[in-house]
Amino acid sequence: MRDRDERRSVGLGALGLLSLFVLGPATAAAQDAEDYDPRDMRTEGLDDDAARSRFRVGQALFDEGRFGEAAREFESAYQLSRRPSLLFNAYLAYRDGSMLEDAARALAAYLEADPGIEDASALEVRLRAIQRTVDEERARREREATEREALEAEARRLELEAAEARRREEEARRLAEGRPLNPIGFVVGGVGVAMLAGSLVSGLMANAQVGTLEDNCPDNRCVAGFDLEGERARADRRVLATDILLFGGAAVTVTGVVLLFVGRRGGDRAVEPSAACGPTGCQADLRVRF
Amino acid sequence: MARSCILLLSLGLGGCFAITDTGRFEEDRGCDLQLRLREFGPHAAPDATLRHFNRFEVALSRARADGAQTLEALAVFDPLGNATVNLRMPNAVRPRTDPRQGLPAIDFYADFDDVPGLSRGDHAWILEDACTTGPEPFLHNTGFQFRTADAPIVSAGVDLEVRFCGPDRIFDLAGGAEVRVRERTPEDIDRAIGFYRTNDANRAADGVLLPGILPDGGVAVVEVLADRDNDGRLGAGDRAWNFMIGDAAFLPCGAVERCSLLRDDAPCFEGGRVVVRVSPVRATTNTLAEERWFDNEP
Numbered sequence: 003m004r005d006r007d008e009r010r011s012v013g014l015g016a017l018g019l020l021s022l023f024v025l026g027p028a029t030a031a032a033q034d035a036e037d038y039d040p041r042d043m044r045t046e047g048l049d050d051d052a053a054r055s056r057f058r059v060g061q062a063l064f065d066e067g068r069f070g071e072a073a074r075e076f077e078s079a080y081q082l083s084r085r086p087s088l089l090f091n092a093y094l095a096y097r098d099g100s101m102l103e104d105a106a107r108a109l110a111a112y113l114e115a116d117p118g119i120e121d122a123s124a125l126e127v128r129l130r131a132i133q134r135t136v137d138e139e140r141a142r143r144e145r146e147a148t149e150r151e152a153l154e155a156e157a158r159r160l161e162l163e164a165a166e167a168r169r170r171e172e173e174a175r176r177l178a179e180g181r182p183l184n185p186i187g188f189v190v191g192g193v194g195v196a197m198l199a200g201s202l203v204s205g206l207m208a209n210a211q212v213g214t215l216e217d218n219c220p221d222n223r224c225v226a227g228f229d230l231e232g233e234r235a236r237a238d239r240r241v242l243a244t245d246i247l248l249f250g251g252a253a254v255t256v257t258g259v260v261l262l263f264v265g266r267r268g269g270d271r272a273v274e275p276s277a278a279c280g281p282t283g284c285q286a287d288l289r290v291r292f
Numbered sequence: 293m294a295r296s297c298i299l300l301l302s303l304g305l306g307g308c309f310a311i312t313d314t315g316r317f318e319e320d321r322g323c324d325l326q327l328r329l330r331e332f333g334p335h336a337a338p339d340a341t342l343r344h345f346n347r348f349e350v351a352l353s354r355a356r357a358d359g360a361q362t363l364e365a366l367a368v369f370d371p372l373g374n375a376t377v378n379l380r381m382p383n384a385v386r387p388r389t390d391p392r393q394g395l396p397a398i399d400f401y402a403d404f405d406d407v408p409g410l411s412r413g414d415h416a417w418i419l420e421d422a423c424t425t426g427p428e429p430f431l432h433n434t435g436f437q438f439r440t441a442d443a444p445i446v447s448a449g450v451d452l453e454v455r456f457c458g459p460d461r462i463f464d465l466a467g468g469a470e471v472r473v474r475e476r477t478p479e480d481i482d483r484a485i486g487f488y489r490t491n492d493a494n495r496a497a498d499g500v501l502l503p504g505i506l507p508d509g510g511v512a513v514v515e516v517l518a519d520r521d522n523d524g525r526l527g528a529g530d531r532a533w534n535f536m537i538g539d540a541a542f543l544p545c546g547a548v549e550r551c552s553l554l555r556d557d558a559p560c561f562e563g564g565r566v567v568v569r570v571s572p573v574r575a576t577t578n579t580l581a582e583e584r585w586f587d588n589e590p
Contacts, residue, residue, distance in 0.1 A: 215317050218391050221421075223320035226387040234314045241314070 053083030060091065069099025073108065086116035097132075102139065106132040183262045191258025197251025201244050208240035323423040325352050325365055325384035325484065327398060331432045333375035335402035335415070338495070342406040346371035349401060349410070352384055352422060353445045355394030361439070363447040364396065366505050367487035370495050371402070374588040381484035381585055382474075385422050396422040399445060412438065447504025451565035452486060452537075454516060455499040457551030467520030467530075469493045471500050472585055476511040485512065487585055491522050506566055512537040514559075515580050516570050524584040531576050535559055541566050 060075030073095035080088035089112035096105035109129045113122060215237055218228045277286040327350055339345035352365035365384040369377065385396045398419040405413030418437040419425040439445065454471050473486030486505040490496050506512055518531040526532045537559050545560035551569055559568045 212314065215314060219317045219320075220388070220391050220393075221395060222316045222318060223388065224317055225320060225391050225393075226389050228319075230317060230319050234317060237314050 050083040053079040053085065053088070056082060057088065057091075060095070064095055064098075069095045070101060070104075073099065073101070073104065077108070084115075086112055086119075089115055102132050103136045106136050184264065187258045187260070187262030187264075189258070190261055191255055194251050194253070194255030194258050197247045197254055199251075201247035201251055204240055204244040204247055208237060208244050211237040211240050320387040322383060322387040322483075323385045323426075325350075325367075325379070325381040325398070325422060326426040327367075327377075327379040327400060327419075328427065328429045329372065329377045329379075329432070330429050331375055332372055332377065332402075334432065335404075336372045336375050338371045338492070339406075344403045344408050345406045347403040348372045349403075350379060351399045351445055352381075352396060353399060354388075354396045357390045357392040361394075361397075361443050361445050363445050363449070363504050365483075365485045365487075366502055368489065368500075368502070369586075370488070370490040370492075373489075373491045376588050376590055377586060378589060379487075379586045381487055382582060383481060383483040384485065385426075386483060395420060398422050398426055399439065410438075448508070449485075449504045450506040450508055451501060451503045452506050452512075452514070453499055453501050453565050453567045454488075454514065455551055455567060455569045456496065457569050457571040467491075467493055467518065468522040468524075469496045469500070470517040470519055470524070470585075471502070472515040472517070472580070472582075473502060473505060474513045474515075474581065475507055476513060482513065482581065484585070489524075489586060493518075501565075506537065509539070509542075513581070514568050515577075516568075517580065524586055526578075526580050526583075532578075532580055533570050533574055534577050534580075535568050537566060537568070 056075050056079035060072040060079065063069075063072035063075060073092040076088045076092035076095060080086075080092065089108050093105050093108035093112055096102070096108055106129060109125060109132065113119070113125055113129065119125070211233065215224075215230075215233055218224055218233075219230070224230045277284065279285075335346045335348055337346065348369040348371055350367040350369075351363055353361050353363050356362050364386065365381060367379055367381060399416070400419075401410050401414045401416035403409075404415050405411055407413065410416060414436075415434075416436050416438050417430070417433075418439070419430070452473060456469075468489070468491040470490075471486065471488040472484065474482040475485045476482055485507075486502040488496070488500045488502060514535040514537060516533045516535075517526055519525075520529050520531075521527060535558075541559035542561045545562040545567060551571065557569050557571065557574060559566055561567070
């Protein structure tokens with residue numbers, strides 16, 4: 003509500019200001035004495051054409067709500083005419099543009115340029131209030147900036163850590179891919195496969211032997227004169243050998259496959275042979291890690 | 293890939309071997325021919341007017357290597373005489389000597405239409421494995437089974453005729469008559485190959501014919517029992533004879549009469565069959581190799 007009143011008063015002030023430029027300094031002075039409002043723009047001594055032109059531009063920008071540009075026009079007009087009231091106008095424009103730091107600066111300059119103004123004390127109170135607000139705002143911004151920087155730093159750190167983790171993971175993967183399989187696994191697995199192959203051969207032989215039994219023993223009853231016990235013993239031996247080779251081979255093969263991968267440990271060697279000789283004899287060690 | 297295939301093949305074969313049980317094989321020792329008939333009342337008695345009605349025949353046969361279903365033993369009840377009959381012919385089922393031979397089968401039938409021999413009007417059954425199914429009680433039923441015409445039972449042996457000679461036909465036409473025939477193998481094992489039994493000697497007044505049961509050129513023993521008390525065993529009042537059939541039995545009977553009354557009359561060969569003549573003058577025996585080959589125990 004106060005902002006609206008201020009705008010309206012500024013508008014009225016601008017209108018009065020415009021008439022002051024048109025009617026001349028004497029009229030303007032008379033009007034200042036009658037309708038002074040500290041929130042209104044001030045136009046004392048604006049009789050310079052260039053300054054007046056800047057003032058009008060500023061006035062128009064102000065009416066459009068382009069407060070920063072308006073304030074700068076008012077300050078330019080001040081530079082041309084050195085009339086302190088333009089600083090007050092710049093203050094108002096900065097203030098309405100929420101540029102409190104510039105508003106404080108303009109208001110301070112105004113108070114300094116014209117120490118004799120009637121409402122100086124009130125304006126100084128306002129200046130201090132604005133400066134407090136500016137200081138608080140600045141402190142807040144600095145605090146936020148500090149926090150933001152800290153957050154950004156933390157984010158950068160986390161990103162770096164993630165990148166480092168990715169790099170290490172990739173490196174570990176490359177190392178794992180390039181790591182040789184455990185040779186013990188090859189040996190054990192090879193033995194297992196050989197046993198399985200043996201079981202195949204033995205199985206075929208056992209199959210042939212059982213086939214002989216089946217051929218001579220239709221309906222599981224063997225013909226007279228057939229050496230059942232001897233043939234059965236041979237078949238049983240081969241069947242037993244087949245089963246041992248089969249299941250043993252399977253177990254050894256699985257063990258070998260496990261050893262292939264279990265023994266992979268980075269650059270460390272899974273198998274560490276060592277030998278040493280001393281005055282009392284020699285010793286050889288084979289250390290296997292799995 | 294090839295290694296995987298070998299591995300799988302090995303595993304598959306090994307799995308088969310792992311469950312192979314060679315204990316299931318056993319030596320074929322043969323067995324007694326057993327047949328345990330139950331509820332055979334309809335075939336227990338003969339018909340007064342029909343000669344062949346209810347003549348009951350049991351044939352043990354086996355498919356030989358050449359596929360021919362060959363007779364190995366024959367038993368005849370003329371008729372069964374009882375609704376419950378247990379037949380047991382010692383060592384009748386020989387062990388197989390060739391893996392191509394089939395299982396021993398028991399074909400048995402009751403002549404129900406009085407047409408001599410097996411015909412479609414008779415009651416007939418078949419047990420496929422004599423050593424396993426024979427000992428099981430067999431209840432009379434109407435699920436009659438007949439061999440197909442293209443696989444009949446054929447005989448590879450020689451017929452045996454046992455003639456009862458003498459004024460009283462040796463039995464005085466009273467009581468029962470029984471003939472038991474055993475083959476004596478080179479291993480000196482007696483195997484039952486023929487059996488005839490009647491509780492009414494009148495039905496065998498002229499003798500008994502057991503077709504195709506004698507091994508050609510082998511040795512056989514024939515036992516004849518005049519079972520006056522009809523208990524199936526040699527007891528007081530009964531008479532029994534035995535005969536050895538060897539190569540000499542295949543000599544022609546020559547001028548000898550159909551029924552001689554010689555004390556030592558030997559078997560001879562006549563009309564394509566071996567003839568054994570039993571007469572009152574021939575020496576009897578006090579013992580039989582087995583007490584009885586059949587009973588009526590439930």
